[in-house]
Amino acid sequence: MSSTVESVYLLLVLYSLGQSAFGGCAGKCCRGRDMNCLTTDWRMDRVYGTCYCDESCGQTRDCCFDYFTECPAQDCAVSEWSFWSGCAKQCQPSMRVRVRHTERQPSNSGEPCPALEQRAGCKQYRDNKGRPCAANSGPAFITSMEFAKGRPKHDSYGNPLFCVEFMLESRTLHCSLQNRPQTHWMRYITEGFRVCVACEPPAMRNNSARCQGDGQDADKDVVLHWQALGSPQCSGTWKKVQKSKHCNCPPQHSFVFI
Known part of the structure; x- marks a missing residue:
C-alpha cells in the first residue's frame, strides 16, 4: 500500500473515530418514536449514516451503535x-x-x-358504630387465600384456626367467566373437585370454633350453599368431607371463609 493511500485510510479512520466520539446516543435518548431523535454515526447494522436514539429504533433496527449502552432499558x-x-x-x-x-x-x-x-x-362483622352485625343465616361467603393474606392465624382466644374440606357439587356458569383480576380465582371452583376452606378471624364465631357456613352441624350428605365474595353471580353447593387443623389442598383450590 502506498504512503498516499495509507494516509487517506488513516484520515478516514480518524474522521470516523472523531465522529463517533461526538455522535452516538450519549445524552440523546428519547422516549417513544421520535423522528427528530437522530444523529449521524455508525448504526448497529454497521452502516454509517443517519441513526436514531428513540425507544422505537430497536424495532425499526436503525439504532446508533451505542443505543443499548447509552439508553439501557429501565422497567417500571x-x-x-x-x-x-x-x-x-x-x-x-x-x-x-x-x-x-x-x-x-x-x-x-x-x-x-x-x-x-x-x-x-x-364483609364486615361490625357496623360503623362498632355494633355487631346481625347474624347471617345465608350461604357461606368465601374468597381466595391471596385476598386473605395478613389476617391473624389464631382467634381472639388464642385457639388455632381450622380448615374444612368440601366436595363441590355445583357452581354457576358465571364462575368460569370471570375476567377481572380480583375474580380470576373463581375459575378454579369446579364441580367434582375437593376444596379446602380455612376458618380465620374475623369470620370465626367467638368462642365457638366454627365459621358461618362451615357445615359443622350438618351431616356429610347434606348439600350446603356457598357464594364467592366479589361476584354475586358465582355461587353453588358443596358437601362437607371433613374438618382438620390444616388445609392440604393445592393453592388454587384453597379458600377462606369471610
Missing part, C-alpha cells in the same frame, strides 16, 4: 401494596381496595407498569 418500578381499605358497605358483602403507586416510569422499552389498584370481596 412500583411501591409495595398499601393496607386493605375497609369494606365499602357495612354488614353485607361488598368490596375493599388496596393501591400502590409508580416510583419510576419505564423507559427505553422497559417493562410497563402493572396494575396499581386491586379489589377484593369483603
